[in-house]
Amino acid sequence: MSLKVRMMAWWQGYDPADVEKLLARKAALQQSNVPEDPPKPPASPAKPAPDVSPEDLELPFDPWDSNRVEIAQYIWGEGYCGPGGPEHVISVSKLLALSPEMSLLEIGANLGGPARTLADKFGAWVTGYETSERLVKLANEKSLMAGMAKKADIKHFSTEEIDSFGRNFDRAFAKEAFFTIENKARMMGLVEAHLKPSGLFLMTDFVLGSDNVLGKESYRQWRESEQEKRRPFMVTSAELVDLAKKARFNIRVSENITPTYIDLINKAWAGADKVAAQLSRQEDGDALLQALLKEAEFWSLRRRMMESGDLQVWRLLASKKSEKPSMMSNW
Structure with missing residues (x-):
């Protein structure tokens, strides 16, 4: 075939x-x-769920091998590992009102594409944190080649072990990073603690369409499938908002952007046949074609979950509460 x-x-x-x-x-x-x-x-189903327990999925390996990194950039663009290239990142990040005087903390920096985009477009100084050591190395190489080693610096971290980001920031950004973090409350509080007074935190993330999704077989198969390289720890949009509020954030924007996200996936994969034809002419074409097929399966499974409504992509804009009471509070 x-x-x-x-x-x-x-x-x-x-x-x-x-x-x-x-x-x-x-x-x-x-x-x-x-x-x-x-x-x-x-x-x-497209691929039966493997007969393994959830604990077997958390293996000590980096899911980003060299072939997958190369394929991701063929599909999503230079420096990107998922939906939403420079135009999308700039569009959603306008809510942050960035300027050259500002510093930005990014959680889940991947290959550093969004960090370099924001540093280049708005002049902000970005410090990104990423769990994949391979992606961190490649991201900093790309930043260096782009002359942005200081303005888009990517650091390796463990989401469960880090206890400080070393400094405070004017803004924070997380692009589909929190859904694989088990202790979301701790990470949310850590971000809040490292934001300056009245700082803004923008995040987009995968959430459950409802609590009922947890009992569905389709959800179990997705959560335990080998396509999801890191086990997801899912919450609903309401629970995500509640976590932000408990971390002392004020919620300014809370919206479902799933249709836009699905559209980004469809547009990126529309040219997959051309990518396949190009890869087939390369010396290592067979290995890259297999990586392309795996990535196609990975994103088609996610897309089906979103189209069913079981999985959604949510955007939150939160602001840190001022350390000083406002004048209105005295009335």
Whole structure:
């Protein structure tokens, strides 16, 4: 079965093996001139959930190997590991009102694409934190090559072990980073503690569509699938807002941006067949094509969860409460 057909099968939610059987059956029937019954969509999920316990998923490895890093940039753009390139990052970050005098803390910096975009567009001084050592190394190499080593500096950290970011910042930003953090309350409080008075915190993150999703088999399969490289620790949008409030943040914006996010995924993968054709001509094309297929499966599974409403992408803008009481509080 061709690469294009395999990718289309995954993207439409079918198991490529089942589709391949259907195609073989169709070819056999055509050769024998036997009338064919209308084909039925395969009943099995795109990929059965592995027979493992959730604890088995937290292995001490870096999910970002060199092939996956290369494929991510083919699909999402230079320096990016997921949906939303420079234009999207600039658009959502306008809420932060950044300026050249400001410093920005970023949680989940990946390859440093958003950090360099914000430093270049708004002149801000960005310090990013990332859990993947490979991505940190590559991100700083890219910042150095772009002449932005100081303005977009990426550091390695452990979300469960870090207890200080070393300094206070004017702004904070987290792009789909909190959903893999188990102790969200602790990290939310750490960000708040390292923001200057009246500082702003902008985050986009995956959340559950409702509490009922937790009991669904489709959710269990997604959460425990090998496609999710890090185990997600999910909350609803209401719970995420509540965590921010308990960390002493004022909520300024709370909105569902799932349709926009799905559109970003669809537009990026629309040219996947051209990427595949380009990769096939490279010396290491076979390995990169396999990485492309895995990434396609990874994002098609997430997209289906979002289209069903079980998974949403939420945007929050929160402000740190002033350390001094306002004049209004005395009235």
